[in-house]
Amino acid sequence: MIKKLILNNFLSHTKTTLDFHPGITVFVGHNGSGKSSIIDSITFALFDEHTRKSNKNLLSRGFEGFINNESGSYVIMDFSVGSNHYRVQRQIDSQGRLVSAKLDQMIKEEKRSKTIVGNERGYRQVISGERKQLGESVIKEVEKVLDMSYTKLQIAGIIQQGEMSKIIDSQPREFKELLNNMIGLDRLDNSHLHMHGIIEEFRKSLRNKTGGYDDNHLDGLNLKIKDNKSKILKSRQLLDDVMVKVSNVAKELSKLDNEIEVLEPKIIKLSELKSLENLLANYFKERSRSLKVEIDKLGRMINEVENALDVLENKDEVLITIQMVSSEKDDVNKKLTDISGEIGKLEGLTECASKLQIKDGKCPVCNSNILFLNQMFDVGHIATELKQKIHLKSKMSSELSNLNREELDLKKKERAIVAAERTIQNYDYNPSVQINSLKDKLYKLEKDFQTVHDLVPESLDKVELSAYKVDEYSSDLIDKIANLRDDVVDVDSNLFQQKKITKNKVSNDLIELHKDRAVLEKTIIDLEKETSLTDSLISKIESVSRFIDDLEKIRSRVFNRDGIVSSSLRTFAMNLISLKASEYIQIFNVGLSRISLIEKPREIKIVCYGKRGKVDTVSLSGGEKVAVSLAIRLGISFLMGSSKTDFIILDEPTANLDEERRKTFVKIISDVFNKGTSPLNQLIIITHDEEIFENSEIEQVYKFEMTERGSSVKGI
The missing domain is CATH 1.10.287.510 (Helix hairpin bin)
Structure with a gap:
């Protein structure tokens, strides 16, 4: 319950002190008079939150001469939770920066020391400052004390303008969404999303350990193994074919080697024969040339000697x-x-x-x-x-x-x-x-030359060589050639060359086949190794996949808005709200005995019961709608923890109500609190409808007015 508020240089309040008591407290005044600033001061003091975007906007402006902005702004709030009393203070400087924040707890009589802090009672400091990185935060401590965050307080303790009638006037689907948000299922959605992030992080960790694979790849990995096995089978079949070809080609190569081995000695003799034939042919060519040189030389000598003898005569x-x-x-x-x-x-x-x-x-x-x-x-x-x-x-x-x-x-x-x-x-x-003897010699040489020159052949292949025996050397060569010709009479050099060419081709074919065999063998080894590794990888992933499946089930059942936990929470919330709303509607005495929230697949309907049985909300009177809306709101507040905070703030609850409904609203809340049947100790109403409270039994009414000194607050 709120006990006291002190506002200094806060929005339009240059210096305002408000005392709160059990029961109904009403703030009345025109728009802009500073009424709603009270809500901002409460949330600012408790949670450093408000609706003014920046803390700098909280400083009082436009009241020069009456305030000192250099001192900044502060709010002090006294409140109680059960039997414990607290004071929270928060101060900012002229730039909106936090100067101080602290939470104190009142020392009970039996524990109070002689040292008194404050004007009236002694307090001990619970925490000071907002050192969140060190885990020391006034906000966190306030949340523990109230068992409520700023977001939850907005739902359970502060009903903004238009929210009162929104419950009963909204469509069933919208009401379900509103209820989901009120009971925190939107945060469950965040948890659902966060859980997805956790699972994905787990998958990421798994991918880091498995080379980029997770449970989503299991089908692909199994398909890969199947594909690898098919490739291995096909490669083995190809390898068998290659090995058959290797065997056949090796046999062909061996046969060619044997044939070449038989032919090679004869080919060597054939080569020797060709050499001797070339040697003989070259001998005749050289002999012809040398005879020609000798003839030329002797002829030249005879001519020159004859000329010389003529001169010497x-x-x-x-x-x-x-x-x-x-x-x-x-x-x-x-x-x-x-x-x-x-x-x-x-x-x-x-x-x-x-x-x-x-x-x-x-x-x-x-x-x-x-x-x-x-x-x-x-x-x-x-x-x-x-x-x-x-x-x-x-x-x-x-x-x-x-x-x-x-x-x-x-x-x-x-x-x-x-x-x-x-x-x-x-x-x-x-x-x-005598010169004639030289001429005779020349004649003989010319005769020999003519004989040799006529024997010089283009080729000696298959030529009868008996006529070529002109001297001992040529005779010896011709005898050797004749012997070799007898040895190689059946040798075909072209056949030998063809077999060598064929052997080279077959050898190359065999090399290529061995390469193919090596490639296929390596392919099989690689595929078998890859398959083994993939099998091992699948085993690892499958063991982890079961854990991921469990996480997904937890995420689906616990954190999914339509999961078991969410449905159970929603059912519990609807039952509790229905129960408390039914209690409140009976207290309001408007002819209704029970309110029930009924969930359907995508909506929640509000069903009322009275003397006439089931009553649809569309057929409710204006007063009944106000009573039902308030009963459900109080039920929601109870669900969200109002029993601990023990107060609720209604901001402009009558803004959209006609005259009859406004009067009904005032009568209901007055009767409830006067009879002592309210579920709350404190109800704070902010409204500009001053006239509806003029003849009411509500005693705590504060009137807000805007003056040149800022907001002025007076009890009426």
Whole structure:
């Protein structure tokens, strides 16, 4: 039961103190006068909860000069539970931050010490602060004391505007949902969802331990085993087929090896035969080439020696002629020298003679008379003689040129003689050997060459070789070839090569078959290993799956809204509400004796009983509807724990009622509390319908008014 409320700077209340007593307490006043703030102050003090979103919005605003917001805001609430009395205090600063929160319990007379805390009674501190991380919280302690959370108080102790008539006016399906929420089945839904999370976490843990598998994969894993077994069977069949092929191919390969082994020595001889035939053919080619070289060399020698001998036949004549020409050149050169000297003298005389010429019979020097000149100084004579000498010199020069040319020709012949002698020396020609003997040798070589050249073959394969025995070496080779031909007469090299090619192909086929066998064997081993591991995995999952199934059953039966537990809780709640509502409706004395809540698959119907028997809610009078609604609400409050909190707050319970129903409502609650038959000690009504309480027997009526100093509260 609420004893006292002190509000300081809280919403519109700058400083308000309210004392509460057993019975009915009514708050009247216009909208905005601060009535509903009382509900926020109660929930704020108890649970740090309210309808104003932020704590900062709880501070009084707009009353400058009358309040000091710097001190923040606080609420103090005294309440009792049974015989225990408590005081809860909560204070915030100007920013809405929590400054302090504490819960104190009144010390009983026999236990009270001499130390007194407070003005009237002594209190001991139960808890202080909201250190939730340390498990120390005023809210948690209040919940323990009241055995009720904020959410539960909203359902059981505070009936908001419109909730009173909502019960009886709502559709049966809506009423069932409302009842589910009232008795906490919505939280059971949360538990149902949370249980799903727990199961999924359990599955997650299972998946972490099993490589990503849980009970949902069992069908897939069993199918995998079945599929693996089918694959193993198919792989074994394929392996059997491969092994048969391996056996057949191995036999074929062995047969080819034997055939090749028989043919191989003969093939070696055949190869040796081909080598000898090639050697013989190459021998004839080489012999032909060497004879040709020897013929060319001997022919060249004979030709050069003959030419040299021809040159040397005139050797003595050439050498003598060279000496004679050389002597003649010397004579001609001497004569040319002499003639050149004479010509020089004559030219000198010509110059002197020209100076000694007589003009008019007188000497050009002494001017004496001269009858004649010496022939020596006769210019004409000198000129004639000079002309003769020059002509002779020209003739001699021409003769010298001829001798030089002749000498050059002779020098060439001399060089040819030297070259011929060198040729004779180089060829080491013996003059005693006639050149004809060399020509005979050349003839024989040419004859041998022609014989060998005609024998040079393109190929000696299957060629009769008796004609090829031209010398000892070729005869020896041909004899060997003949012997080998006898040994390999029935050998087919193409067949041998074909068998080798076939062997390689068969060998490759065998290798591929062994690869296929290895792949199939590994596949079988892997599948068997995987199957074994999957079997083990299934066993593990199945053992855990049974536990998960149990959890799912618990979730379905205990936490499912339509499960056994939920249905039992709902049945219990409906029976208790029906029982208590029936008791209250009898107290209200409106002609009804029993109220029953009946559950159907998706709805809960309200059925009333009176003197006329069963009465449908649609046919109830206005007063009866108010009485039934209040009786059910009180029954719900009793169910939700109102017997412990011992109070209920009705916010605007008459808002949607007509005049007759409002009066009926006031009369019912007045009669109940005056007669002492109320199930509660305290009923707090918040309403703006002041007039309906004017002639009532309710004594505790507070009027709320808004002033410039904030909300003003006075008893009337």
